[in-house]
Amino acid sequence: MREPWKEWEGRVVNKEFRLGEYLGGSERAGVFLTEYGPELRKAAVKLIPIGTWDQATVEAELSRLQSARELWHPHLLQIFQAGLAKLDDTELLFVVMEYAEEDLSQILPSRSLATEEVREMLKPTLEALAYLHGQGFVHGHLKPANVMAIDDQLKLSSDGISPSGERGGAREQRSDYDAPEIAQGESVAAGDVWSLGMLLIMALTKRLPRWDASKEQPILPENVPAPFAEIARHCLCGDPRARWALTEIAARLGFGSLAEPTVAKPDLRQSGVAPRAVVGPQLAAAQRKGLTGPRSFTAKSRSNSGAYIVSVVVLVIVAIFVGPRLFRSGPVNSKTTSSRTRSTAKEQPTTQARALANSGIAQASDQGASSEAASDANSVPSGEKPEEVSTAREKTLRRRLTPGQVAEQVVPNVPQSARDTIRGTVRVNVRISVDSSGNVTEAELDLPGPSKYFARLALEAAQQWKFEPPKVQGRSVLSDWLLHFQFTGQGTKVIPIESDP
Structure with missing residues (x-):
């Protein structure tokens, strides 16, 4: 796919989603502002070229996105709609979702997070991951760019969610935050724990861990405070079975039990728009x-x-x-x-x-x-x-x-x-x-x-x-x-x- 996505600003996808400002992307996908529902709520639409995909891959990806759309948690970005479209000669898969004003990757280049900020980030992140794992899904893409905020509400991206044990669909290229087993196509809950450990160190130090000669033990930056250094080491175990469970991480941070969502999942067929969660995490x-x-x-x-x-x-x-x-x-x-x-x-x-x-x-x-x-x-x-x-x-x-x-x-x-x-x-x-x-x-x-x-x-x-x-x-x-x-x-x-x- 050619890079100049910006040329498509003002075009209409699926006869209903006008492409507003181009927000960013790569050869694999482009994201635009759009509006959704009768309230014309600000949303984001992601366009993914599928010209090189076979029919089975397209159907599997649509099925995965539909499964992710059925999930709802106050700390997950809501997917409103997904489908197929065509602009000019380019066949596309589109995903319409909540629009987030900022993400962690925009903050880290200028400063690391304070320890209290990291604690405030971890609580809703753990709750969202616990919900996904309890529903039989994994996030699979936990990294700074996918830790977002809408007003004072932390949200994790949702368009990469996949059933546990399955490949994550048409994945983007490998990330430094991916667990080692991802290379073998394994997508399990322990992989999210690994990514959480990498995210934790990056948020605190603006650096990723290094590894010893055996490639088994992480070498953390010297300025990682307690208890985050201990948590990171237990997240970054090479053996997925040795990694801490989310409940162990929460207990070490003094969070107690991880709260279940207290707001019912909105019916998008009736309202067209998912309401905001009642309260924010921080x-x-x-x-x-x-x-x-x-x-x-x-x-x-x-x-x-x-x-x-x-x-x-x-x-x-x-x-x-x-x-x-x-x-x-x-x-x-x-x-x-x-x-x-x-x-x-x-x-x-x-x-x-x-x-x-x-x-x-x-x-x-x-x-x-x-x-x-x-x-x-x-x-x-x-x-x-x-x-x-x-x-x-x-x-x-x-x-x-x-x-x-x-x-x-x-x-x-x-x-x-x-x-x-x-x-x-x-x-x-x-x-x-x-x-x-x-x-x-x-x-x-x-x-x-x-x-x-x-x-x-x-x-x-x-x-x-x-x-x-x-x-x-x-x-x-x-x-x-x-x-x-x-x-x-x-x-x-x-x-x-x-x-x-």
């Missing part, structure tokens, strides 16, 4: 533990529409005059420990005017604030230009609004061992809601960044911030803030921005 787990902070605190996935509707209703009920958004920032630096500091400087408020005229929501919020404001919002006096009225109205808003301020700020305590893994800057944005007493009531990741570990640290710290609430006509009101966390090898900086009111 951040959602941390949220379930009840992090230290104000009572009634909730951490959740970002959902804008409901929050805005509720905010408008509350504003109308209490007749709070909505003012322009204020953007102010004050960097917070920490080089060693988690710190709480009391803000002492009284900053002068700064404003950025927001056009409220001709806005149904803004007009509803303005009603009842004052007769003067209502008159400004709903009428234009004779002889005055709309621009002059708008300017006067903005001045009225500024007179009534006192911006909020940070009263107590908490910077994450990042171990030096974790800082040593950072190359450049890890950026995480957390959006928080603050009540009229200055306490954080909700927190959500606005930009999780490349690391689930640092995202969790930022989310936990953001929950503990305290504020002097903004005031409208002397009354304390609710507010929203966006906290920009910047993690580097030297320290952590946090830039708070008040986004509403």
Whole structure:
């Protein structure tokens, strides 16, 4: 197959899947963005040329993919559809699956993972592999490029899954992560354990193990911490029967039993789209533990529409005059420990005017604030230009609004061992809601960044911030803030921005 897959952007496969941006590939396969289902959900479609395959191989591959499609686990990438198609003179097998925003192979070139990040990766990986092995299947392709993430949910690829004991279908070329027995066509659960050991060492050190003269014992990099070195050695045994079982690995890490899926497999025939799993392996787990902070605190996935509707209703009920958004920032630096500091400087408020005229929501919020404001919002006096009225109205808003301020700020305590893994800057944005007493009531990741570990640290710290609430006509009101966390090898900086009111 020729390499220029990109020429096919904009073409339609199987009369339903338009090929969007070309995401990458090789001579053996190409992957594109597409859309799936009535909701037009973002998905990925993989195209595999089959011109050199015989009919038996094509049928076997389709059967294997259909079997993988019937599987479901919150930490497996869902396969939506598979079939045969033809573009120009090229016969293709296509696989439509969930689209993952990132994979581990994109992170490792710049930095290795911290030990806590590796633990967070291993838990859902072990659970997904245990599910596959329990169903009589093996993954067969465990490597960094196939450890993916959708939002805060870890997912393993699914298009290489095959029944245990069978060849993995039309396999790609051999990988450094493949167990030795793969060369003989053996595909068993112990092969996934070998690949897990290789993945573990690569994630921690950005290097693969070497082997002694006998080719039986791995030589691990010197900086592999406990207990990962012991786990890797028991995964990388030449004899598949001597390798640790997944339950032994989980027990050594203190995970206990490997959880079964708690969400029923979606019916793709009815909905056309598989729903997201209820919780993620890392951040959602941390949220379930009840992090230290104000009572009634909730951490959740970002959902804008409901929050805005509720905010408008509350504003109308209490007749709070909505003012322009204020953007102010004050960097917070920490080089060693988690710190709480009391803000002492009284900053002068700064404003950025927001056009409220001709806005149904803004007009509803303005009603009842004052007769003067209502008159400004709903009428234009004779002889005055709309621009002059708008300017006067903005001045009225500024007179009534006192911006909020940070009263107590908490910077994450990042171990030096974790800082040593950072190359450049890890950026995480957390959006928080603050009540009229200055306490954080909700927190959500606005930009999780490349690391689930640092995202969790930022989310936990953001929950503990305290504020002097903004005031409208002397009354304390609710507010929203966006906290920009910047993690580097030297320290952590946090830039708070008040986004509403």
